[in-house]
Amino acid sequence: MKSPSEQSSPDRSATPALDSAIVLDHSRLAWQAEGARFNAFGKSLRRRHGGRIQRVSIDAGFTCPNVDGAVTTGGCNFCDNRSFSPSRRVRLQRVADQLSEQIGRVQKRYNDVRGYIAYFQPATNTYAPIEQLREIFDLALHSDDRIVGLAVGTRPDCVPDSVLDLLQELAVDHDVSLEFGMQTVHDESLEWMNRAHTHADMINAIDRSRGRGFECCSHIILGVPREDHAMMMESAVEIGRLGFDAIKLHNLYSVRGTPLGEEVLAGKIQMMKREDYVRTVVDFLERIPPEVIVERVSGDAPPNYLIEPKWCADKQNIRREIEAEFDRRDSRQGDHFVPPEVPPMQRPRPDDATPESIRNRIDTRGRLPVLKMQ
Numbered sequence: 001m002k003s004p005s006e007q008s009s010p011d012r013s014a015t016p017a018l019d020s021a022i023v024l025d026h027s028r029l030a031w032q033a034e035g036a037r038f039n040a041f042g043k044s045l046r047r048r049h050g051g052r053i054q055r056v057s058i059d060a061g062f063t064c065p066n067v068d069g070a071v072t073t074g075g076c077n078f079c080d081n082r083s084f085s086p087s088r089r090v091r092l093q094r095v096a097d098q099l100s101e102q103i104g105r106v107q108k109r110y111n112d113v114r115g116y117i118a119y120f121q122p123a124t125n126t127y128a129p130i131e132q133l134r135e136i137f138d139l140a141l142h143s144d145d146r147i148v149g150l151a152v153g154t155r156p157d158c159v160p161d162s163v164l165d166l167l168q169e170l171a172v173d174h175d176v177s178l179e180f181g182m183q184t185v186h187d188e189s190l191e192w193m194n195r196a197h198t199h200a201d202m203i204n205a206i207d208r209s210r211g212r213g214f215e216c217c218s219h220i221i222l223g224v225p226r227e228d229h230a231m232m233m234e235s236a237v238e239i240g241r242l243g244f245d246a247i248k249l250h251n252l253y254s255v256r257g258t259p260l261g262e263e264v265l266a267g268k269i270q271m272m273k274r275e276d277y278v279r280t281v282v283d284f285l286e287r288i289p290p291e292v293i294v295e296r297v298s299g300d301a302p303p304n305y306l307i308e309p310k311w312c313a314d315k316q317n318i319r320r321e322i323e324a325e326f327d328r329r330d331s332r333q334g335d336h337f338v339p340p341e342v343p344p345m346q347r348p349r350p351d352d353a354t355p356e357s358i359r360n361r362i363d364t365r366g367r368l369p370v371l372k373m374q
């Protein structure tokens, strides 16, 4: 998932499988020279690795402190967390088998893949005893010579310093990306989502993560009820203020079996309209720094789960419409970015504010029996 920001990434020339092939991106604004409207992820990876890099998604069997009661129960209102129950996870394949199966599938589709990034995607992928995290990340990195890195999805309140130290160590030789579910800067929206963390948790996490040699990526949701345009733009400004390396933008969408899905089916909540979303994404990208890598510009779900909005299944055209809106305005990512008074790299590193209930799960001995180890 990660293309560490060219600003904070270590020299990747030591990456084992591809050392002779890596082409480092010496220009932070190479995408502009190519005439693009924004700093798209796929091309950024190609520039850095000299060829196509594909992510392969892994469900390692993690759960979430927002589901198991460490911070609350029930999970986020948009998340289908029923699939996190141990009984369902027992049926998951081992990590190495998931990787080899998916790599085989990607190879059938593309014949020019130079490397893969193992993407720990569902649930909270830093929520396990630290030695077991090391074991499972090592397993993914060494299960195939073509794996060049890791992407790890997590929550802002689930990265104690021990986890950041581990990722920093792994990032010396590999691409490592830490994906935070920031979602919004507005605590009332986080509360509406039942996130059970605040934006202050996000600030604490990024201020301890920045500058460690791995990429920090922020997931943002646009179209949260009661967030107007100005509020969404406040989230955009925060990307530059806090110094994220990358972002993933999602429209709020609802799927079956979730509290949000039930409210949408009952007609209590309206999803954002397609044209509004396209314009808002462009407004958002105009306000973030030009060097931030844009990993995603919309979100979707499998058709049999997706309730609303149906338009988000049309991903390729949504992206084309976003590019067309940039063309219409003749603008680019970063055109309205205002650098913060305190540059992110000068922000002080705070004490670790990870809640004790989460730290007890991570900074402890023991193992999560449901994780899909060898």
Ligand code: SF4
Pocket: 064, 065, 066, 067, 074, 075, 076, 079, 080, 081, 122, 123, 124, 155, 181, 195
């Ligand atoms: S924090 Fe992530 S994994 Fe946990 S319930 Fe929310 S969306 Fe799902």
